[in-house]
Amino acid sequence: MGFWQAVASWAESCPNNSAVIAPSGKLTFSQLAGRAHRLARTLKSYDQQRIGILTRDPITMAVGFHGTSLAGKTLVVLDPSWPQALLESMLGNLACKLVITDYPNRLDKAGLADPLVISEEPDRSPWELHEHENERELLIICTSGSTARPKAISRTAYSWLASLAAGAAMLMAPEEAVTLSPGPISHGLGLYSLIESIHTGGTFIGAGHWRSEVLDSLLSQVSCNRIVSVPTILDRLSTHLEPQHLSNIRWVISGGETLPVQLVSRLQALPALESCIEYFGSSEHSLIAYALRDTTAKDAGCFSGRLFPGVSVHFHDVDPDTGSGAAYIDSPYNANGYDPATAPPIARCGNSTSILDQGMQSDDGTITFMRREDGMLNLNGNNIHPSEIKDVLAILNILDAKVQVERQNGHARLIVHALSPAVDSGLLHKRFFELLPTFKVPHEIIFHKEWPLSFSGKSTAIWTANAMPEPLTRIRLR
Template sequence: MDLSLAVEHWARSAPDRIAVASAKEELTFVQLMLRAQVLSAHLRRSPGLRVGIRTQDPVAMAVGFHAAVLAGKALVVLDPAWPQELLTASARRLGATSVVTDPEQATVLQALGFSTHPVPVDATDPLRPVRPASPERELLVICTSGSSGEPKAIVRSRGSWQESLASGAAILGAVPAAVTLCPGPISHGLGLYALVESLHTGGTLLASGHWNTETVHTLLGRYACTRIVSVPTIIQRLLDTAADGSLASLDTVVSGGEPLPAPTVEMIFAQTPAAACIEYYGSSEHSLIAYRRRWPGETPGGNFIGMPFPGVKLHIHRGEQSSPEGAIFVDSPFNASGYDSSGAVSIDRCGSSTGVGDLGRLLADGRLELLGRGGAMLNLNGNNVHPGEIVQAFARLGLADIRIRMVSREGKKTLLAYSCTDPQSGPELAGRLRELLPSYKIPRELVFLDRWPLTASGKIADAELTDAFVPGLAKVPLR
């Protein structure tokens, strides 16, 4: 069903059902529809096809997204974690000169030269019929990490998201009776998709906007959560901190971004009444690609192996003809149009299929085994991070000789930076990095080495840049 018609249907058939709730506010479907109508009228008068949105508030994101759908605008999602320099450059490059935002952020954005659209706090106009736009019309521009300091802007059509919702909702447990908790960022791919998925299927979304233990506990204390959608690290935090009985209604756990550790799967089934745990693999460029069900008693480790979602066709570009593995190419109605033409990169194409550097192989039974990502891309707690972007930020601060590694500390992934230069002041360096990078891309520490570990051929041995290699040398905390 068309996105605008779906929300209108729920606003008329179940007007008092809660559509989205934060710790501060809840919105019924009819309230969501009415507020989106008011905002859409303002957006229609805004010049250009695109309008930005910058918010951590789930209610504001729901109203802003649906207002853009009603207005026929494309919504450029601007990450609240971006520093001002990146925000300004990206928004202007993508043609988002006006931005939907919260009142407290409006002054800052106006000072940067943007016009702003506040999210209405009330609406009294009657509910009006909607006119759906063409499925080919541009709906979203979602920015993700790239191999340079400029995020890659992915363009999605209305039809691509509507097709993915129709194919994936039942598999992922998105039904009208679902009360879904999304305890992570609402402006990132997984959280944004969970929001739209819940609105489209008539469910209720409980969201914190970002991980906050107190906020999540408040939501669990007020509502009977039946479904959780998040990345493995946040799911684990939730299990570790949830109060007794707060997950007594849980039926389904959905995880994305990276594989769930087997001990986390055990905890899901041991500590909650959940009957299903579904893990899926996708990308912002492709939406849903493959999924698998997880069960207690699994052996630890191993790669993701899953069945393609209905409608998804896969093939492999082998590096060597004798090898069954290579780059994954995806052909499905969910695929994004590609990267925005204002950027310096273009998506890899093979006919109607596209690839983003993920590696894998197809098994005899049709399942896909995921082997990782080429191009040195790292997946940190569900966020794609390219070391080159971090290295460039250090270079702008005069530290050109930097290596980035992802390590595990006390069972949690974290980034470390290494240098063979003279030690520098940590607080000053950390402050300057915050002007260039979102907080999750700033390494935990910068380690100053006397020498690089080398391979037999004299190259730097990145694999040896672990905590074990550093015997009490200078370490500067960066966050």
């Protein structure tokens, strides 16, 4: 069943059921179908194929996605956290002349695209129950990859429908699921969980980005039984939300970095929990592998699980000592690749594609993926590669730096430790906020005279508070 057919079907069978609950209000399936239908009629009057969307609101995203799908257009997901210069550059590169948005002022500044605000008035004319060809470009979603420059990933309707069909059963997304996804709605995991929930007739709850007080307010209106998030936010949910809001959780779905054993133990202690499922995937490949997590596993700094149905993997440049190599994925869920205006072509081998994740597969079919070499960090649900921050530092001739997430007074903060004479704080602030989204800007840069050494005389990569050398100076950026 296609995206629009699913929405229209739920609108007819359960029109008053909540499809989306967000800070901006509640959206029933009937309202979603009516607003998406009106948007589709509006979009058909435009020649542009690519339609941008710039929003943090799950309701705007839900209507925008299904309206563009029905109109046969391509939805380009733009990140509200991007600096203005980056937003303007991406609008130009991706040929977005029309943007659905809650932030028309940002587009007025750019002058590169016209803003379109979605009408809340439904179109009650008969539904246009038809689908466009599955191989057409449905969606472009951007990821930072391992550089500060976002890569625009092109997905077909077929690839996303295939992943929804395979993932719904494995990732516990039945019609009765009330799914909380507390991370950014413009990022892959948040967007996918929104569309998955609507497609299967469930209810989606989201704040659009992490805000514990807003989530508490939303969960006081409706009880959720399923959570889709990353370990960093799952950890914060258990400490920041009222305990009663988690008392009915039956399914926890985790993506991103590996779930720590201590967090798995806390999740398993939830009174109604039936399963905790961790999956490995990427915006380029969607679903790759999954694992049921219990308290018997040990922290190994990597993911081990089983491939989703229809996925196969082979490896290039296998290390004879470790048995690991670069994973190439052949799957019906694979994206087309990168838009050439934003990134070089994706690595290919026949029908398989790779973003050079390192992994290995054992004789019993278990697949293991290692962490990225640059040690990807996750802060409040946002993926951050240290190389992105180091690229900005290099512009300022700060060439020796360590980037890590540290907990201070109960809060996770992005901290840079650097060997360098102190530089002008105003220049640091200007460059970082020009070149990186706000969530990737370090909270603080701490300059040191030298690195601390371990007992073996090696530089210590990750420091504890006791091992921290006396700083020369500290510059706070946010």
